[in-house]
Ligand SMILES: O=P(O)(O)O[C@H]1O[C@H](CO)[C@@H](O)[C@H](O)[C@H]1O
């Protein structure tokens with residue numbers, strides 16, 4: 001296979017989803033490492049921590065108390081990056097002036113939520129069974145639905161759901177303003193800026209369309225135009241299944257793959273095998289399949305270096321509001337961006353050349369996928385116990 | 386001033402140099418921090434460390450010995466990310482096939498150098514005087530010159546220099562192939578993936594034009610076309626000098642500014658006040674001014690949190706080879722990307738939302754510039770000594 005030359009030579013791979021490049025230098029993992037080591041993540045946390053602001057019944061930073069929730073729980077972030085209301089900003093720069101060219105700013109409003117994945121302080125997605133992950137997917141779907149524009153073609157598909165009071169002490173009501181986009185994500189582990197091990201993710205909803213989904217929507221729309229309405233990620237998933245070498249796991253509905261153009265050493269994507277615009281397009285069986293895919297990725301990650309594997313992950317799907325064209329081109333997928341490279345304590349730094357030149361990776365995605373394929377089976381912590 | 390509204394509200398700023406956005410949430414620094422802390426960087430290193438592979442006279446990883454150099458010293462990276470020679474790669478994908486769309490790779494050749502900034506193991510750029518930084522700028526200029534395409538209009542400007550034997554044990558000879566681009570950079574500190582405190586930077590030279598300079602050249606060319614041949618960064622520097630609020634330092638030839646669109650908390654740019662395409666356009670007085678600007682930034686950084694302030698920095702300038710249009714639009718500037726946010730041990734993480742949505746910052750560039758303006762004067766370590 002001609003591709004195997006790429007195990008030994010430096011090359012650049014193209015990412016058609018973002019329209020960008022990554023430099024791959026497979027021989028570079030031979031470098032000795034004398035630099036920073038991450039502390040391996042603490043084990044043996046208690047199931048309930050009285051000092052944790054996410055545990056059921058505890059007090060939060062700004063005085064509110066969490067309910068005695070038993071599954072997921074959602075609340076407005078006490079330190080939201082964007083807010084529903086703020087002072088207006090109307091710059092008075094003359095058209096064509098240097099100010100109007102160089103000092104461009106637009107106000108951004110929005111709403112930020114925190115969502116716990118479990119009442120237990122010491123469980124992560126990797127510890128949960130697919131059946132226990134389904135409620136998390138349900139909560140994501142419900143938050144998304146509650147913010148969906150009534151003008152979106154997706155509104156018809158969306159069940160008129162509301163988070164059940166058992167799971168959400170604060171009900172997610174439609175904000176006054178219609179926002180453009182919702183980013184659902186999880187930062188896991190201290191190496192990814194997460195300040196609390198209690199399993200949780202975030203949801204940031206903004207009046208602007210952020211850069212990353214904007215770039216993807218452009219590429220997805222262009223692909224459809226150039227390929228008779230076909231979907232890029234459906235075609236890509238089919239090719240990866242045929243090739244096999246970058247596949248980590250698949251079930252009927254979802255593929256887990258180390259994408260050809262991955263930047264982070266063990267970066268993966270979960271891709272729907274058929275066109276789904278957003279979470280609301282999933283039926284119950286699809287949700288179980290997605291839960292299984294999430295369980296498989298996170299468990300394999302933890303097994304890889306026998307550690308609580310840090311990552312940032314998030315869902316890319318249709319905007320809350322957008323053109324019909326954009327919503328139809330949107331294609332549900334999840335990105336996992338994990339920093340570890342060699343062991344539980346040695347990470348990849350995307351620094352100098354990466355910041356000033358372009359992203360660079362050491363091991364190939366094919367090598368990463370092979371390692372992750374071998375890491376299936378029971379969670380290492382359960383075997384130790 | 387209407388801009389001061391932006392100290393309190395969430396907004397998006399536009400970066401005309403990259404054509405991208407950053408989300409600014411000034412109120413967010415109020416969050417309590419329970420997450421990862423960096424270890425404050427070690428002080429009191431010896432001037433010579435027998436275990437350091439960069440110190441004069443010592444042995445390197447692959448067996449070569451460093452000369453007894455006394456200033457700068459350059460050698461080919463023992464673990465280069467790109468190499469001058471490698472096996473050929475000619476993918477055999479049929480035009481229009483899924484492989485040709487999704488599995489795109491191009492071989493990249495090139496040469497990577499390491500450049501020490503001083504013979505002393507325990508000095509950093511912040512410890513060096515401008516006069517001691519001039520040799521580093523000379524070395525950069527000479528490495529650049531040695532790789533410049535004879536077809537470049539810059540070749541006429543470039544002195545036919547070679548690194549003096551006193552500073553370089555390995556002479557930088559023109560590689561067999563003409564490369565497209567040279568990225569000069571420094572990763573400083575363990576938080577930025579630097580594995581050795583001996584003051585040094587890197588030079589990666591590649592057959593491809595990396596993403597970041599490519600994006601900048603597009604924006605710079607477009608600005609010239611739309612503004613009667615004027616240069617974006619000359620106009621921008623003039624505006625910042627007029628406004629003052631983001632200026633950290635200036636001398637006759639260079640401006641140090643926290644750019645309007647900065648992503649990292651204390652990100653700065655050093656911008657030439659007049660159009661210089663590359664280091665070879667600088668005369669001796671310009672080089673002294675640049676050395677002073679580098680000394681001012683790095684010293685202020687260290688003074689800010691009284692620590693060895695980590696950062697990645699690098700030089701953006703004309704490509705080694707390119708169209709006349711691209712080379713003429715190129716505009717010498719340096720970027721400093723430092724991760725620290727609140728103290729010597731608390732950094733900003735560009736993670737979940739930043740990776741999946743868009744870059745987000747907390748303090749405003751105006752607040753950062755005000756802090757850095759106050760940090761002038763002697764290096765804190767010298768006062769302690
Ligand atoms: O070459 P070094 O210093 O070993 O490596 C460092 O800088 C490189 C260039 O920015 C990065 O690719 C590495 O991740 C980082 O650890």
Ligand SMILES: O=P(O)(O)O[C@H]1O[C@H](CO)[C@@H](O)[C@H](O)[C@H]1O
Nearest residue numbers: 193733734735736737738739745
């Ligand atoms: O909101 P948190 O968890 O306090 O903060 C974390 O996630 C945010 C969103 O990715 C980042 O902006 C912060 O830098 C990071 O520390």
